[in-house]
Amino acid sequence: MSSATSPALGCIADDYTGGTDVAAALRRAGLSTVLLFGPPEPSLALPPCDAVVVALKTRTTAAAAAVAQTLRVRHWLSERAVPRLYLKYCSTFDSTDAGNIGPVTDALLDVTKTPMTLICPASPEHGRTVYRGHLFVGDTLLSESSMRHHPLTPMTDANLVRVLTRQTPHRVGLLPLAVVRAGRDAVAAHLAGLRAAQVRHVVVDATQDSDLDTVAAAADSLSVLTGGAGLARAAGTIMAKTRSGNREFARQVSAAGPGIVLAGSCSAATLAQVEQARSAFPHYRLDPAATPDPATMLRQATAWLHDHADAAPVLIYSSATVEQRREALAAMGPDTADILERTLGSLARSAVDLGFRRLVVAGGETSGAVVSALGVNAVVIAAEEDRGVPWCVTTGLPALGLLLKSGNFGEPDLLVRAMKAAV
Template sequence: MMRLGVVADDVTGACDLAGRVVEAGIPASVLLGTPSDSARGDLFPAEGSAAAVVALKVRTAPVDEAVAASTEAARFLLSSGATLLYQKYCSTFDSTPSGNIGPIADALAEIASGTDRRDAASTVRTASAVSIGTPATPGAGRTQYEGTLFVNGVPLAESPMRSHPLTPMRDSNLIRLLAPQTSAPVGLVRWEDVQRGAEAVAARVGDGHILVDALTEHDLDIVAQAVLRVAEERPVVAAGGAGVATALARVSVPGRPSASDSPEKADRLVATAASAVSAVSAPVLEHSADTLPPVPVTGRLILAGSASAATRAQIEAFRGERHLLDPLALADDPTTLARLRDALAARTDRRAQVLIHASPHVAVAQRELGTERAAALLEAALSELAAFAVHELGYSHLIVAGGETSGAVTGRLGITRLRIGVQAAPGVPWAVTTSPGEEGEHSDRGEHRDRGEHRDRGEHRDRTIAVLLKSGNFGGPGLFSDAWEVAP
């Protein structure tokens, strides 16, 4: 039995992981922001494996703030019954030389070691904890070979992530990316050792933070088995994208077969990956959810704050009503937001989707306003529109694109817990709220607690709504139209 306690650095990553874990066969719940004691009781069942995911908004937060929120979440999960901690970070390793992946990994390792535990069992395990994992998530096109991270067949530093507005990734080597972020050793377990099985991987695990090569789902199952073997001997924090967590779910379900790949496919991937490391090319990999209660459709709204290539393609493919939201207009014209609220209020066909999206010319706004102010204006406006649509107009269904945007929207709506259902695309599950929206009360930073002229007038606050929170890079071009076909 495995009780997986996940500390996720953003909301969309938390939903990605939870959706894949549910599909792999174990139940999962998502708590948004630092949870309260009242959420503790029913996180883990008395029998069987389960996952509880705390979704924070700390990927690009100041290091001290990110570490404090992550350690508080980890303590909550352990005291609620988690038997294995998991650090969920982005499968594209979004970070800077100062963090936040490394500092959070260090802090969670201290907690797992017992050196930072506040409960009565804090002296039981005093051995140094090791962090083991990989960002590899083959189903999303993320693979690791010789310590190099590939995104859909392209080395990370040559992918669109090179120009990410908040965490530009200019190196593809994970060892070099993580080492400046931590004082602990950073090690690599190579693909050849993975092919020798879980025992061989476990034998290669040293101290500090260990990154493990993985090209296929079968590789991830071996990594997961190695994590569980090492955990029998010493404290462990599992870490990575959603891939390792999904594998942990697979191997923990009795009778469920592990993922398998043909020898021919494995040989092909190895040959391609080996040349990729030297020739700057990379392997392109191929790749039963909970039934959610029905949510009557009273409004469908899509909010896109991401500037990623995938989200831009989804915006271009969308054929419904759309509105552009420009940070420069928000800064210069105080009526911009009011006009968008009026446009939403004037709509008569609530079953038809409407899209409000950020300007594609994000670099211009960043030059004029600064990166932080441009992002803050956009997040505040999109979250305000979400609150207006849900609380004032009674909208029932939201799609939100972008990790930072999703964190802002869920914080503004006061969503504290989600029940995860079917995936509209790999890593993009629908969910329904399982607690009333007490606006702003549970935001992990509290920045929305007192904002908004509509705060106390809404008639729709306590309704269940359906949400799809999407990482900017996930989903095909038709997602904004196709996702509704499987919506609760």
């Protein structure tokens, strides 16, 4: 049974930047929130909180492995009497026809014996909207955005009903915008009709934050929800009205010291941010086409970091254009992305050893590699630098300020601005 000190919501995110994004949204909604990295150990003591977010690295793993890790976390949450689950994935629905959104969602529904859930990646404040089941990035269909060139999960179909139908054997339906705009009762009636028709997954139209508020109110009885940070924020706002007394643990700690930017994302947003940072800071590019041997690449980059430790803030990046990625793949082979992530993780560890205390990391996979290399498993969520991009402060010593940025998030000057911020 849940209690006043048990979390009201357990959120499982499929990558580390997705975890920070949704943790920031829940904190903004008024819920005290703990963020954990990786499947928690059974003995981990969870401080009193309203919501706990567990960030995994399952977005691009094999579907079976993603399901197994997610169910392990769900079991950990159920042992702590967490009554409601939220599966957080990217607002651009990053996935392939093999998963992992469909298989992981089905596994959670099966284990909780939940007949239906929402599929709601819309995050209007970030320009991600859904209309007639089609996902837009700004004014552009997902399939015509830069996501169509994503090296791991190229999104070439904007119709989420079609995309999800290829990932699950169960029926996929739609909650149209006209029904959402008709209000809570209309949404509840529409969902009841879809459930009677054996629809298991309901793709949600939403173009404004108020649409998400309506949907969250109508779906308040669903024990499993899925989506981006937008629906989590809306659901969290409702929960916060009935929660109190779990705020004392969330004291703000600070991290001060030299800063470093580590960028691995190849998204258009990150490439623009890296370009500004190159103009502002000493910088070093990891270039597999020029240095295809991983050991040599790491040795040379580490030497550069040592030489420039007194010039902080500095930038080390592997972010690359489509053509540069082709050249890197030809030179280093199919493991290029994994090698670059491990290299950036090793450089993060070297940076901390050299006295760097503030790390800005661009890209979900890169963030996962950095957090793992540093051995960080829990953080306090501090202020957001941009919406969905909060500073996270470690609770151990030395205190580190981590800003883990999804590749697509942030204003063009984010990396430069973050290095000037006090944490």
